[in-house]
Amino acid sequence: AENEPSWETPCTKLLVYVSTPGCDGFPSLDSNESYKLSVSKGSMLLSAETIWGALRGLETFSQLVGRDENGTYYINETEIVDFPRFPHRGLLLDTSRHYLPLKAILETLDVMAYNKFNVFHWHIVDDPSFPYESSTFPELSKQGAFNAMTHVYTASDVRSVIEYARLRGIRVIAEFDTPGHTLSWGPGAPGLLTPCYRGKAPSGVYGPINPIVNSTYQFVTRLFQEVSTVFPDFFLHLGGDEVDFTCWKSNPEIRAFMVEMGLGQDYKKLESFYIQRLLDIVSSLGKGYIVWQEVFDNDVKLRPDTIIHVWKENNLQYLNEMANVTRSGYRALLSAPWYLNRISYGQDWIEAYKVEPLMFEGVPEQKALVIGGEACMWGEYVDVTNLTPRLW
Amino acid sequence: SCPTMGRTMGLAGLLLGLVVVPAVLVSTSLRHGVPRNEAEPEPSGWELAAGAVPEDSLWPLPQWVRTYPRQLQLAPSRFQLVHGAGSSAGPSCGLLQDAFRRYYEYIFGHSWRRTWGRRPLAARAEPELFQLQVVIEAGDPGCDRHPQLASSEAYHLTVTEPVAILKAPEVWGALRGLETFSQLVHEDDYGSVLVNESEINDFPRFAHRGVLLDTSRHYLPLKSILTNLDAMAFNKFNVLHWHIVDDQSFPYQSIYFPELSDKGAYSSNLIYTPTDVRLVIEYARLRGIRVIPEFDTPGHTQSWGKGQKDLLTPCYNGGQPTGSFGPVNPVWNTTYNFMTKFFKEISSVFPDEFIHLGGDEVDFSCWKSNPEVKEFMKKQGFGIDYAKLESYYVQNILDIVSSYNKGQMVWQEVFDHKAQLKPDTVVQVWMANNYARELSRVTGAGFTAVLSAPWYLDYISYGQDWKKYYSVEPLNFPGSEEQKKLLIGGEACLWGEFVDATNLTPRLWPRASAVGERLWSSSNVTNLQDAYKRLTNHRCRML
DSSP states (O other), rough: OOOOSSSSTTTTOOOEEESSSSSSSOOOOOOOOOOOEETTTTHHHHHHHEEEHHHHHHHHHHHHOOEEOOOOOOOOEEEEEEEOSSSEOOOOEEEEETOOOHHHHHHHHHHHTTOOEEEEEEEEOOSSSSOBOOOOOOOOHHHHHSSSSTOOOOOHHHHHHHHHTTTTOOEEEEEESSSSSSSTTTTSSHHHSEEEEEETEEEEEEEEEEEOOHHHHHHHHHHHHHHHHHSEEEEEHHHHHOOOOOHHOOHHHHHHHHHHHTTOOHHHHHHHHHHHHHHHHHTTOOOEEEEEEEEEETTTOOTTOOOEEESOTTTTTHHHHHHHHTTTTTTEOOGGGGBSOOOOOOOOOOHHHHTTTTTTOOOOHHHHTEEEEEEESHHHHHOTTTHHHHHH | SSSSSGGGGOOOOOOOOOOOOSSOOTOOOOOOTOOOGGGOOOHHHHHHHHHGGGGGSSSSSSSEEEEEEEEEEEOOOOOOOEEEEEEEEEETTHHHHHHHHHHHHHHSSGGGGGOOOSSSSGGGGOBOOOOEEEEESSSSOOOTOOOTHHHHHHEEEEEEEEEEEESSHHHHHHHHHHHHHHHHEEEEEEEOOOEEEEEEEEOOSSSSEEEEETTSSSSOOHHHHHHHHHHHHHHTTEEEEEEESSSSSOOOOOSSTTTTHHHHSSTTTSSSHHHHHHHHHHHHTTTTTTEEEEEESSSSSSHHHHSSOOOEEEETTTTEEEEEEEEESSOHHHHHHHHHHHHHHHHHHHHHEEEEEEEOOOOOOHHHHHHHHHHOOOOOOOOTOHHHHHHHHHHHHHHHHTTOOOOOEEHHHHTTTTTTTTTEEEEEEOOOOTTTOOOHHHHTOOOOOEEEEEGTTSSSSSSHHHHHHTOOTTOOOOHHHHHHTTEEEEEEEETTTTOOOTTHHHHHHHHHHHHHHHHSOOOOOOHHHHHHHHHHHHHHHHH
16 A cells, blocks of 8 residues: 555554544445554554454454563564455344343453454344334333343443444344244234134234234334334344244134235245345345345245355255355355354364365355354353353 | 342342243244254243242252241341250351351342331231241250261251241251241342241251362362352252362362472462362351362372372383373382371361272273383282272272271272272262163162262253253162162262363353252152242342
């Protein structure tokens, strides 16, 4: 770069040089995280295209500094040229199965930065609880949180997370998983979930979101309008996994709808019907989306820039899915071999480390569609008492 | 989620009065990867509240419990834990005084809450419980002594107005009863501290209920150990099996042999000084917990060789010493001189009647390579059976330790390799393969046994593995009534290869609680649904 300074800076300063201006923006999938680090007698220079690269370089610099037995800090002469292999390097936290206090999330963001993670995938709500305080629909958390006073994320909490993450070059991608995984939405949004039937009468139990009523789409539009404003990242994760069709099948109105729409007995088509409308809504809000692999597997019509999140089977079957997804032209994210909630005895980090995301049959163009992966820490057995030692 | 703050968090409970919603969820919602059949068919939180009974918060479940609907109220400013009339223990019983204060805090939270309560007496609906009186029945209560295998831990608790009575033969039973009483006490939606009228008769099924901690693979700071002792007391565990040294490090600071830790500890600050050790022993004693130290030999002793030259066997290759060392050298007299002096110290530092001598996993290859050892084998007529050499060594150590009037615990190999044990040597069965058969053999030969094989808690796995530990029935082995009596209990082991202060507590608890109930409660307490309910309440309380 033309404006690079001369090298006459002493060992008391680490000079940080960023070529692209702008400190107040948010990191994105396309952000450049490359940096060069040069430590020699008389000068220490960290140069990066963007502030995001500078953050990565600072972390590396801090790792190079050592301390000898006398307590003196030192650093070896070093030359580093660095950039990430994959642009999406994420961590999923699940704050629905167990609420995680703000402090735990922020602490996790710190450790993510130590490890150069750049995406916090916030699986914020699910069946067990709805801790997200919505301004549009306050009843959702009032009725759906484990405790509406103590086990919620206020708007200010969410802002804190987003800013804390930004300062570490970490994107926050929120996941509002539908139409399944929504039991906790029910109490605060009557009429949203499908009433299941036992024979001719409602059983009192509820299933996935009801895809056949207009009110559903009105609700979804308003909720995602809010979510799109609250979360600045271009992408939202829309879920779409593990939709259990039993409840839909039991509901006579839904059965009638299936007949009316000529969907036969294929409930995957009903799921697609819902998802397609959801994707349209979210697109119209100017957001991109990531979905779990079922959405792709069930032949939903997707936009070409959809990102598919591959999570099923940790027996190398996932490589086939990666091949299929990329062959169809979609970008892929890998999580299947990185379900860190599935603990086992011994040094299981080795298995996670040995994974080669691109080890599937495909042409280079396909492989280029793999944008990265995410380590997932599902919360069934995780709360603040054991999150940190289980994750790191 | 836990509705109220647990006892060790140090903050006075936030009175949420909310219902516990089970963490593992219901029917339809399965996260990726959790197989369908793992889902608990749990009632929703709302239903739980409606059907809740006082027993729902007891862990381990006492032998005999009757609770009544009538509730009594406790006033933080007035309620007292006191010595009852006729008790052989009084205010000079430090152990009980300490327990009274500790349990007061568990029940009410910290002192600042004591000054609340301006609501007039008349406004209260429930009658008041003014005191819990503790009556120790035996002539000698045991206040200043250390708990023993034969100590009585039985107690009888009656909770009625105006005072509750806790009777126990010895102070150890009183400690157990205080824990149970504190589990009966609960808060209502308004923050009132209540307890149901009840009567409980309780005693442990097994007398030896232990937790093994390994401070050699990773050093555990004192605080970690003490926190763990607190958790053990919540679960009525009564033995801390302190696997204090091993191959990797020797943190025990010996008075006679300071070089052992000087050279063998990970670093000079990662040691247990005599003061530290005394603190652990006393902290444990005040909770009715015995501390059984394990100095494992002849294997698992690499770290000993750093500070004690010529203790370990030099290994040979092609007639030359390789520079590496194997197990303790069984052929030199200096070994037994050392052990005599060393165990003299251990016998005086650790007051328990038992010392664990290890004896597991001895690798014979180094012995086999050493010419002096081979010579010795010939002279003794052991042939090529190195198990005989191991037994020869172990027998000598057993004699040494016996001479100090200490009983010995050993790992099962010592028995399996046919060493001549003392009649009261306790054999710890740890090998998972066919452990029932091993229990038969050990007890069949007339020795007392302690079971650990199914309870290696360091072997973590995904999901609710507490159920697996809970479902063990220790007496499920072929044997006569007399044999079964020889199984005196068990120990949950948390080996330290992958454990240090950063993950000890969440890894050990509440999984070890499952073992705690199995060893205390009656053999017919096996219902997993009921256990789940009580264990979730217990866990929140422990936090």
